[in-house]
Amino acid sequence: MTRTVHSRFELRAAELHPSVDDPALHSMTFLNEVSHRYPDAISLAAGRPVESFFELDSVHRYLDVFCQHLRDDLGYSEEEVRRTIFQYGRTKGVLHHLIARNLAVDENIDADPESVVVTVGCQEALYLCLRALRSDDQDVVLAVSPTYVGLAGAARLADMRVLPVREAGGIDFDDLFSVLRHARGRGLRPRALYVIPDFANPSGVNMTVEDKRRLLDVAAQQDFLVLEDNPYGLFSDTDERPPTLKALDTRNQVVYLGTLAKSALPGVRIGYAVADQEVVTAHGTRTLFADELAKIKSMVTVNTSPIAQAIAGGRLLEHGCSLVRANARETEHYRVNRRHLLNGLADRFRRGDPDAAGVSWNSPTGGFFVVVTVPFAADDALLERSARVHGVLWTPMHHFYLGDGGLNQLRLSCAALPPEQVDLGLDRLHALVTESLTASRKGAKHQC
Template structure:
């Protein structure tokens, strides 16, 4: 039996779906290269993770809540409820640290943020009804999930203050006129991946007002909010959401560790006309029953134990990690200034975010897979082309640098190599090798 690609779902031919596998492949081919590609947690944050201690801590919590030791142990070894077993702990942490006020039954614990995105999109979008608006550039995970589900995606340009709200309002009007209104907007208000934009408080409030006026839901991805420097934190959109317009997605991949594959979604929107009807979270749990059945109780126990050991606080759990990422981001920007600043290469520019994992760089020539190969093979430095982060392919001259996975010494040497590469190989007259779509790193 040989299947023809045309007999399979169209999304399987989309370069976005193949992009996630790029990182391991290219890093394995160039193991000595310094990689600014992966948006992965720093290896030091994974040292001394005593998962057994965290599980024991969570079991003690269950016993304190009234279960016998045997009942607590069995809870971690069986399938468990589809909506999760650490919902109350996570809900309390979000309320304490971020001002999000939602009942535990509005929260579903998921297999990472990626499953949360898939569940939310499947529940919200009926066939060919409505479109998903996203920032341009946008995280490939949400675009890939939408294409798997045959959901039309429309791009809205991103500014340094997040999604362009004037452009979004125009997209709402034009989409409605075409009979396909904007059903939902995906947005990462804090240090987005890959653009590193951050919405101001005024922009957050204006977005919520626009969502209410134009009748769409906001899917908020809060993966990088914890990296904000002390004193400049901003409330998540969900904390400002008085009209229940925001579906809030979070993950423990960065604040705890990615191998647990534990995320969550808060969906407190009522389904039905009376207060006694179901919540959207109930619908997500029903979909999850058909996708992954449940999130590993053992992995949830590790995350629950980690939170409990840090006083039930996400802020305390992530404090040391946030300091590492702030250190690395400052190091990256400062080193770029030293090697490429002061007019040394006028055609090269980069942004200076105050948090997150990423720096966006503009070049005077196109960025493609062939250029990445030269950078890796001849200069020993890797980065991520940004073309596939753009739905309209306007990012041909941009690359993304991630600083999360490296030490300051590696960042220094990596930027030195990057500068040598850019000074020698970038040429405003160079054309794009359009035959091969550039790969995209995950995270």
């Protein structure tokens, strides 16, 4: 079984785990490549948070504030402070009590700090959940589609199949029942449903409170967990935000996935899971699902950088653990930008204008994203042309669909841009759409 000794060792891609060839990855790679090839194009594509409020000095301040909290509020000695910040530490993290306090203050969620697992971004939390829930290849996860691309990636790493459920402006219950029935008919076990109920990525859509309650009832009847991901719920047009699924969860059916990437700093890479479900062992003993997730975490990243946690913790502490208060400026920025984007679309694509026939968009009341529907294919080729000829980037929606869909849709983000850039971006998008409409009309005439 020896082979010719090459001068250099080579690997064959076909002999690597199939996840490295995942369509979701190719999507991300393609989108990154386009934005790299056209660095001067205005990006209505990027989902990153606004940067203009970042201050280097704040890092020093946050770290000091957190250390002072350890001394003053938790009674730590200097030695204990240094050990907490610098040494290997608790697998579930050192920020759990502040996250629990934040969830109480901002979301009316009553979370036991012991049920909180601090993770390296929300992506790790998602991976831990799927890895834990996939005991064999009959276990599957459902996801409202279109969805966050990281869901498909995490599932692929856990070798877990994802079954799409139609969105229909929230969640299509008929389709949910149908997917559950078909899955069980094929001997599969639906373990969880992944959903972003508030100002979703990519759709901007919200589930109604009524639908949230109904989803919890269905999950209870049909015995699956709900993985609620909530990166954008904070950034709402109205100060009266609707309750999250977790706030409505009286039966421990919801694993709540949070991130401080959008609400504190992306650069700390801090996310978390609230996993308060009880796990019953063969011996009848009970643990928390959070502790099972922590076991898996100990094999992936051991623990989350306590220095990074401390910096995020300082930001929480400076605002009484309220991210609503901490993000007053950011939320206002996103509100202004979103309205600017929606008004800008209305100005450029007027109802009744034959040059805008078939162009429509939704009107999210929060979050980072707006979806535009067009009467032609908004595919990768059009994005490439848009970047090259018109100097504007957006995201083809089909990348977010599990399976088919979204070919006539674009996702626009206005999170990171100043308003004048949004205007310029929309002017360029308008030129692209007009050109494409003309081309498709010509094509239609040709066909006649």
